[in-house]
Amino acid sequence: MKNKRYEQSIQRVCNYIYEHLDETLTVEQLSDVAHFSKYHFHRQFSNSVGVNVFKFIQLLRLKRASYQLVFHQDTRITDIALSAGYDSHESFSRAFKRSFGLSPTEFRRTPMWSDWHTNYQFKPTRGQITMEAEIIAFPELKIAVFEHRGPHEKLNESVSQFIAWRKETGLSPVTHSRSFGLAYDDPSVVEPEKFRFDLCGEVREEIPANSYGIVNKTIPGGRCVKIRHYGSHDDMDETVYYLYRNWLAENNETPRDFPCFFEYLNFFPEVPEHELITDVYLPLN
Structure with a gap:
């Protein structure tokens, strides 16, 4: 029963992140959602999900951005960058290329989904x-x-x-x-x-x-x-x-x-x- 409660706490945090992906999220907020101490939250989340919570948030935003780049061709890259939490096209491009090996423009033109999957290797408690x-x-x-x-x-x-x-x-x-x-x-x-x-x-x-x-x-x-x-x-x-x-x-x-x-x-x-x-x-x- 203890393990189940622990998993439910991590699930609750993941759901909260999904529901507030466009907002600024803090350790204090997320540890409160999990009912964990903020001093231990980072390690508890990382051990369960496989990446630290801020990397998890960044990857979720970049994943959404990658789909928008390919399947919403009429949406400007600057607008996609802003919705992913970046204040400029340049900072978004750097983060995207660092994570997936291609700039947003290159990915939009020629999506490399196999490389994308290689970099998106973590198993959060979702669904x-x-x-x-x-x-x-x-x-x-x-x-x-x-x-x-x-x-x-x-x-x-x-x-x-x-x-x-x-x-x-x-x-x-x-x-x-x-x-x-x-x-x-x-x-x-x-x-x-x-x-x-x-x-x-x-x-x-x-x-x-x-x-x-x-x-x-x-x-x-x-x-x-x-x-x-x-x-x-x-x-x-x-x-x-x-x-x-x-x-x-x-x-x-x-x-x-x-x-x-x-x-x-x-x-x-x-x-x-x-x-x-x-x-x-x-x-x-």
């Missing part, structure tokens, strides 16, 4: 697993698919191409077309070059051949267990593993011969990372 799983009848669904094949770290490069196609066709996510991901492989197990993940958008009719390589597929109808994941997509494995590790055995169910898939109900950086909502579906026999 929240709801154990309220339900069995539903999922209807057959036509989807347009961009097939990502290769290292998981390069998935965002495929996302950029899929977004470009959706903008060109008017099939924007959420407002006009639901968004899904089909997870064929576990990136922690499969060789990087063999990792497979389908980026999907709902369509009413089959799409014609196109220069983006988008293809037609179908999510088959049938029984699925559905569980809602709150928080960062980086923590989705915790929710997925719960279904495989606990839920199947506890409910005497077996998975169908179709991959686990996700429906993305909102998107980062349009909403803060801790407010992301994703429905996880595991097809059942």
Whole structure:
């Protein structure tokens, strides 16, 4: 019970940081949120998360900035710098390059997501697993698919191409077309070059051949267990593993011969990372 209370305290601090990422945060504030002594807070946070609290805050702001650079091309770099807490384009550029090896301008032009992932190596306590799983009848669904094949770290490069196609066709996510991901492989197990993940958008009719390589597929109808994941997509494995590790055995169910898939109900950086909502579906026999 003591360890659980300790984890909840760290979780509370992480959530507070997410909710106040645009504000000035102090050790006094954050130690109060955790109910820790300010004299020990730094070490306690670092031991749990893997980086000190101010590095954690900086990386969260730079992560949001990196997504804004790539996916919000119309936003000025100066405005992104200000929203990340920097008082000038120059200071932001120095911090960004120090962390990710490229200047903001270079990253916007040619995102190096694999290098970005290498530098973003810490595992904060984030996201929240709801154990309220339900069995539903999922209807057959036509989807347009961009097939990502290769290292998981390069998935965002495929996302950029899929977004470009959706903008060109008017099939924007959420407002006009639901968004899904089909997870064929576990990136922690499969060789990087063999990792497979389908980026999907709902369509009413089959799409014609196109220069983006988008293809037609179908999510088959049938029984699925559905569980809602709150928080960062980086923590989705915790929710997925719960279904495989606990839920199947506890409910005497077996998975169908179709991959686990996700429906993305909102998107980062349009909403803060801790407010992301994703429905996880595991097809059942």
